[in-house]
Structure formats: structure tokens, C-alpha cells
Amino acid sequence: MGNCLIAIDRRIVVKANFMTNRQTSSKSAPGADQIQSAKGTLGVMIPGMGAVASTFVAGVEAIRRRLAQPIGSLTQMGTIRLGKRTERRSPKIKDFVPLADLNDLVFMGWDIFTDDLYTAACKAGVLDRALLDQIKPFLQSVKPRKAVFDRNYVRKLDGPNVKTGKNKMELAELVRADIREFKKSSGASRFIMIWCGSTEIFLRPTAAHASVKAFEKGLEQSDENIAPSMIYAYAALSEGVPFANGAPNLTVDIPAMLELSRRNEAAICGKDFKTGQTLVKTILAPGFKARMLGLSGWYSTNILGNRDGEVLDDPDSFKTKQNSKLGVLEHILQPQMYPDLYGKICHKVHINYYPPRGDNKEGWDNIDIFGWLGYPMQIKVDFLCRDSILAAPIVLDLVLFLDLAQRSADLRGIGIQEWLSFYFKSPMTASGLYPEHDLFIQSMKLKNTLRHLKGETLITHLGLEYYD
Ligand SMILES: NC(=O)c1ccc[n+]([C@@H]2O[C@H](COP(=O)([O-])OP(=O)(O)OC[C@H]3O[C@@H](n4cnc5c(N)ncnc54)[C@H](O)[C@@H]3O)[C@@H](O)[C@H]2O)c1
Numbered sequence: 001m002g003n004c005l006i007a008i009d010r011r012i013v014v015k016a017n018f019m020t021n022r023q024t025s026s027k028s029a030p031g032a033d034q035i036q037s038a039k040g041t042l043g044v045m046i047p048g049m050g051a052v053a054s055t056f057v058a059g060v061e062a063i064r065r066r067l068a069q070p071i072g073s074l075t076q077m078g079t080i081r082l083g084k085r086t087e088r089r090s091p092k093i094k095d096f097v098p099l100a101d102l103n104d105l106v107f108m109g110w111d112i113f114t115d116d117l118y119t120a121a122c123k124a125g126v127l128d129r130a131l132l133d134q135i136k137p138f139l140q141s142v143k144p145r146k147a148v149f150d151r152n153y154v155r156k157l158d159g160p161n162v163k164t165g166k167n168k169m170e171l172a173e174l175v176r177a178d179i180r181e182f183k184k185s186s187g188a189s190r191f192i193m194i195w196c197g198s199t200e201i202f203l204r205p206t207a208a209h210a211s212v213k214a215f216e217k218g219l220e221q222s223d224e225n226i227a228p229s230m231i232y233a234y235a236a237l238s239e240g241v242p243f244a245n246g247a248p249n250l251t252v253d254i255p256a257m258l259e260l261s262r263r264n265e266a267a268i269c270g271k272d273f274k275t276g277q278t279l280v281k282t283i284l285a286p287g288f289k290a291r292m293l294g295l296s297g298w299y300s301t302n303i304l305g306n307r308d309g310e311v312l313d314d315p316d317s318f319k320t321k322q323n324s325k326l327g328v329l330e331h332i333l334q335p336q337m338y339p340d341l342y343g344k345i346c347h348k349v350h351i352n353y354y355p356p357r358g359d360n361k362e363g364w365d366n367i368d369i370f371g372w373l374g375y376p377m378q379i380k381v382d383f384l385c386r387d388s389i390l391a392a393p394i395v396l397d398l399v400l401f402l403d404l405a406q407r408s409a410d411l412r413g414i415g416i417q418e419w420l421s422f423y424f425k426s427p428m429t430a431s432g433l434y435p436e437h438d439l440f441i442q443s444m445k446l447k448n449t450l451r452h453l454k455g456e457t458l459i460t461h462l463g464l465e466y467y468d
Contacts, residue, residue: 033408033409033410033411033452033453033454033455034408034409035097035098035404035407035408035409035453035454036098036407037098037407038098038099038100038101038104038403038404038407040104040188040189040190041104041105041106041186041187041188041189041190042100042104042105042106042188042189042190042191042192042399042403043106043107043108043182043183043186043188043190043191043192044105044106044107044108044191044192044194044399045107045108045109045179045182045191045192045193045194045236045241046107046108046109046110046193046194046195046196047109047110047111047147047193047195047196047197047229047232048109048110048111048195048196048197048198049109049110049111049113049115049117049120049142049144049196050111050120050124050196050197050198050307050308051120051124051126051306051307051308051359051387051388052196052246052273052387052388052391052392052395053109053117053120053196053395054117054120054121054124054126054127054139054388055121055124055126055127055388055389055391055392056196056391056392056395056396057107057117057139057142058117058121058127058131058132058135058139059127059392059393059396060102060105060396061135061138061139062131062134062135063076063102064102064103065134065135067131067134067135068131070102070393070396071393072389072390072392072393072394073393073396073397074093074393074397074422074446075093075094075099075396075397075400075401076094076102076393076396077092078092078093079091079092079093080092080093080096080447080450080451081459082096082451082456082457083456083457084465084466085463085466086466093450096450096454097404097450097453097454098404098407099400099401099403099404100190100399100400100403105399106186106187106188107142108142108145108178108182108186109142109144109145109196110144110145110146110147110148110175110178110232111144111147111159111161111197112147112149112157112158112159112160112161112162113144113159113160113161114143114144114160114161115144116139116140116141116142116143116144117139117140117142117143118132118136118139118140119140121139124306124307124359124388125306125358125359126358126359126386126388126389144161145161145178146161146162146163146174147159147161147162147163147197147228148162148163148171148172148174148175148228148231148232149162149163149228150227150228152201152224153200153201153227153228153229154198154199154200154201154311154314154317155201155314155316155317156310156311156313156314156317157198157307157310157311163175167219167220167221167222168218168219168220168222168223168226168231169216169219169220171231172219172231172234172235172238173235175231175232175235175236176235176238176239178235179191179193179235179236179239179241180239183239190403190406190407191239191241191242192241192242192243192244192399192402192403192406193232193233193236193241193242193243193244194243194244194245194246194395194398194399194402195229195232195233195243195244195245195246195247195249195251195270196246196247196395197228197229197232197247198247198307198308198311198317199247199248199249199308199311199312199317199320199321200227200228200229200247200249200317200320201227201314201316201317201319201320202316202317202319202320202323203225203227203249203250203320204250205250205253205254205255206225208223208225208226209225209250209254209255209256209257210254210255210256211255211256211259212256212259212260212263214256215230215234215254215256215257219231219234227249227250227251229245229247229249229251230250230251230252230254230257233245233251233252233257233268234256234257234260236266237252237257237260237261237264237266237268238260238264239266240264240265240266241266242261242266242267242268242402242403242405242406243257243261243266243267243268243269244268244269244270244398244399244402244420245268245269245270245271245272246270246271246272246273246391246394246395246398247271247272247320248271248272248320248321248323248324248425248426249271249320250271251270251271252268252270252428253270253271253428258415258416261415261416262413262414262415265406265412265413266406266412267402267405267406267411267412267414267415267416267417268415268416268417268428269398269402269416269417269418269420269423269424269428270424270426270427270428271324271424271425271426271427271428272321272324272424272425272426273390273391273394273395273423273424273425274394274422274423274424274425274439275385275387275390275391275394276302276361276363276383276385276387276390277300277302277325277349277363277365277383277385278325278328278425279390279439280363280365280381280383281298281300281328281329281365282328282332282437282438282439282442283439284367284379284381285328285329285332285333285438286332286438286439286440286441288333288369289332289333289334289338289341289342292338292341293341293369293370293371294340294341294342294369294370294371294374295329295333295341295342295345295367295368295369295370296344296345296346296368296369296370296376297345297346297347297348297366297367297368298329298345298346298347298348298365298366298367298368299346299348299365299366299367300325300348300349300350300363300364300365301348301349301350301351301352301363301364302350302351302352302361302362302363302364303352303354303357303361303362304351304352304353304354304357304359304361304387305353305354305355305356305357305358305359305360306358306359306387306388308387309351309353309354309355309361310353310355312351312353313353318351321351322349322351323426324425324426325349325425326347326349327425327426327435327437328425328437329345329347330345330347331434331435331436331437332437332438333345359386359387359388360384360385360386360387361383361384361385361386361387362382362383362384362385363381363382363383363385364380364381364382364383365379365380365381365383366378366379366380367379367380367381394423397423398420398423401417401420402417402420404453405417408453410452410453411453416428416429416430418430418433418436418445419445419446419449420446421435421436421437421442421445421446422439422442422443422445422446427442444459447459
């Protein structure tokens with residue numbers, strides 16, 4: 001795994017000049033990056049105020065009031081080892097890099113329904129009513145703005161709180177006006193947009209996505225290849241606001257958005273929060289590969305009863321999700337390099353909409369592996385998970401890390417923040433690079449990026465110096 005990481009990092013050096021000399025040596029220049037301080041308020045803008053968004057915002061408020069703990073959040077609970085093991089330096093990540101304080105977060109959002117965040121959280125049914133009632137006035141104060149929405153892209157939903165305009169460019173202008181208004185009224189000095197809206201139908205990159213110029217022409221002509229999520233992203237990046245994509249939608253994974261992101265120095269990342277079954281898959285699969293155990297099949301199925309499950313009941317939205325979920329095994333196991341172990345994997349993923357379970361998904365995995373001399377074995381996983389409980393800390397970390405990237409001279413101009421792959425099922429990468437799905441490589445990459453930003457020695461886990 002160590003070799004693999006180094007090989008991948010070398011490619012990044014070739015592709016992106018921003019890391020050049022510092023990355024090739026294991027020691028970064030001291031104080032390498034100029035990171036602006038996190039003083040002031042951070043405005044968080046959320047298209048899609050459903051289960052994930054309400055669980056995230058309610059959770060932040062509950063933590064601020066010391067009613068609960070930020071379990072699952074690396075930025076709040078994680079530590080980072082610095083230097084040699086003998087130095088015993090392992091500060092909390094939030095004490096190592098300047099992250100926004102939770103008390104400095106303010107929120108706004110858009111939805112096709114008019115429910116404020118208290119009502120949305122009650123309907124989502126993720127958090128206990130007793131907790132929500134303690135923070136009710138705060139949640140009620142976050143009311144959705146009118147959404148950019150089109151049923152052609154999310155067939156299972158319809159709602160009244162929707163903007164109208166003569167073409168898609170006019171809708172983008174309306175979102176930009178919302179952003180500018182929030183910039184004025186919130187008193188915040190920095191901003192992030194994170195898509196927590198529904199999964200849209202499967203779209204492929206087309207000519208309309210090829211450049212900012214083509215995209216803007218497409219907006220004027222209301223090109224059908226431009227989905228609502230892209231309109232929010234275009235508006236955010238045009239206003240210099242970084243954008244994270246929590247759904248598997250194409251959204252910012254197109255050349256036009258990368259161009260806009262780099263031009264306006266507004267970072268981007270995505271796609272699809274890595275929670276539940278895929279999280280488990282990217283924990284287990286690297287283990288099998290590390291021990292050279294073979295895999296002949298992986299059958300995954302889920303039951304899910306929330307609104308997300310209902311949206312995914314439409315085959316075209318499910319196709320977007322399925323593509324995102326299927327990619328992980330191939331990239332982790334590299335069947336082309338290990339044909340005897342992973343050359344003939346049967347990988348199936350199903351999601352079944354089953355209302356009685358609400359947000360409490362159940363995911364089953366049947367994993368057929370084989371060992372010494374080809375003898376078969378089976379592993380069964382039954383994960384009774386809570387989708388939005390797993391997603392909310394990811395939203396928090398992405399908001400805080402994306403804001404950090406925006407204040408870092410090294411990171412804000414590069415576009416895609418691949419170091420945040422840790423949080424995504426389908427990580428975005430520079431063109432020509434395969435995505436890194438192995439959770440442990442992703443974690444190393446994230447932490448080494450933080451060390452790099454602060455001019456600390458990157459950790460290779462070589463450790464020979466202890467035996468000199
Ligand atoms: N919960 C998880 O574990 C998880 C994991 C990975 C990805 N996701 C993705 O995160 C997204 C949110 O999940 P959720 O469980 O909160 O779903 P949800 O259905 O509860 O919330 C999505 C909200 O987005 C709104 N919406 C849809 N289109 C919109 C638009 N164009 N503009 C504004 N609002 C819009 C819907 O009305 C809804 O309120 C989904 O795309 C889901 O696939 C969730």
C-alpha cells in the first residue's frame with residue numbers, strides 16, 4: 001500500500017505543478033503554505049434541505065449547546081501524528097490546522113418544499129423529537145429559498161417552492177442573487193456550498209459541458225444536458241464560492257466547472273458521500289487485497305425507506321447511484337494486475353425502497369472470497385445503519401476542510417480537492433488519473449496534505465530510522 005501511495009503521488013506531481021518539489025521529498029519546507037486565519041463567520045449554503053441537511057445543521061447546533069458529541073467527525077475528534085513516533089506529538093486536527101469554529105457557522109438553503117429545518121428534521125425522522133425540541137427556534141429560523149428544480153431530472157419528486165425564469169441562465173442569475181443577498185445579510189466573510197439535494201438522473205458529459213463558454217451558451221438555450229445541480233454549482237463558482245457534491249450527480253465533474261473553479265479560485269470536490277455499505281466495502285476490500293485473498297463475488301442489497309430511497313426507486317436516478325457504488329471494487333482490487341485473484345468478480349448492487357424502515361437502512365453483503373489453493377469461503381455482513389447519522393459528520397468535515405482549502409494558497413487555485421476523496425464514493429480526480437478508493441490510502445492522503453500545508457514531514461511509515 002505504501003508503494004501504491006507513492007506511485008500515485010508521483011503522478012499527481014506530474015499532473016499538477018502546485019506540489020512540485022515539496023511533494024517529491026518527504027520533508028516539506030517549513031511553514032510551506034500561507035493559510036489565512038479562520039477568523040469571522042462561515043456561511044454554509046445547502047441546496048436540498050432534507051434528511052442529511054437537517055441532521056447536519058441540527059447536529060451542529062446540538063454540539064454547540066453541548067447537548068451531544070460530534071461522533072464520526074475527523075475535524076472535531078481526530079488527531080494527527082507529527083514527526084517520529086518517539087516525539088509523541090499527536091495534536092487534534094482542529095488544533096493543528098486553522099479550521100472554522102462551530103460557533104462561527106451560519107446556514108441557508110434551498111428546497112422545493114417550504115418546510116423550515118425543524119419541520120424537515122421532524123419529517124425525516126432521524127433525530128429524536130426531544131433533541132429537536134430543545135433547538136426548535138434555531139431550526140425554525142432556517143427557511144428554504146425557492147429551488148431551481150425540474151422534474152425531468154428527479155422524477156419521483158415535485159414541490160411548490162420553485163423558481164421560474166425564461167431560461168436556465170436566468171435561473172442561474174436568480175441563485176447568484178440569493179448568494180449575494182446571503183453574503184450581505186449573514187455577516188459572514190467566507191462561504192461554502194454543499195449539495196445535499198436529491199440524486200438526479202444519469203447524465204454523461206456532453207459538448208455543453210466542455211468549457212465555460214459552451215456551458216453558458218447551454219444555459220441561454222436551456223440545454224437538456226444541464227441539470228439543476230449544475231445551475232447551483234455554476235452560480236456558486238461564478239460567485240467565488242467553493243462547491244462540494246454529496247450526491248452522485250455529474251454536477252461539477254465536467255470540464256466547464258473545473259475551468260470555472262480554477263479561474264475563480266473556488267475549490268470543488270465530490271461525488272456522493274461515502275456512508276453505509278460503500279464505506280464498509282472500502283474498509284474490507286483493501287484488507288483482502290493486502291493479504292492476497294481472492295474474490296469471486298460481492299452481492300450487495302439494501303432496504304431504505306426515506307425520501308432518498310423513494311427518489312432512487314426511479315431507474316434513471318438509481319443508475320446514477322449504482323454507477324457510483326459499482327466503481328469502488330475495480331479500483332481497489334485492480335483486476336488487470338491480479339487476474340488470478342480478481343479477474344472474474346461478479347459484483348451486484350441493489351437498493352430497494354421499503355418505507356417502513358425510514359432512514360434506518362439495512363444493507364446486506366454476501367462476499368465470496370477464496371484462499372490458499374483456491375478454497376472458497378464466505379463472509380456475510382448485515383449493517384443496520386442510519387444513513388443520515390453517517391452522512392452528517394461528513395458534511396461538517398467537508399464544509400470545514402473546503403473552507404481551509406479556500407484559505408490555503410496551495411489549494412484554492414487547483415480546482416479538484418482530491419485529498420478529500422476520503423469522504424466520497426466516487427472521488428473526482430484530475431483528467432487521466434484513476435480515483436483512489438481505499439479508505440486507508442485516502443486517510444493517509446488527507447493527513448499528509450494537512451502535514452504538507454503546515455510544513456511538517458510527510459509520514460511514509462518506513463520507520464528504519466528507529467533501528468539505526
Ligand atoms: N444519507 C446518506 O447516507 C447519503 C449518502 C450518500 C449520498 N447521499 C445523497 O445525499 C442527498 C441527500 O440525501 P437525503 O437522505 O437528505 O435525501 P432527502 O430526500 O431527505 O433530501 C433531499 C432534499 O433535496 C431536495 N431537492 C431535490 N432537488 C432539489 C433541487 N433541485 N433544489 C433544491 N432542493 C432539491 C428534496 O426536496 C429533498 O428535500 C441524496 O442525493 C443522496 O443520494 C446521502
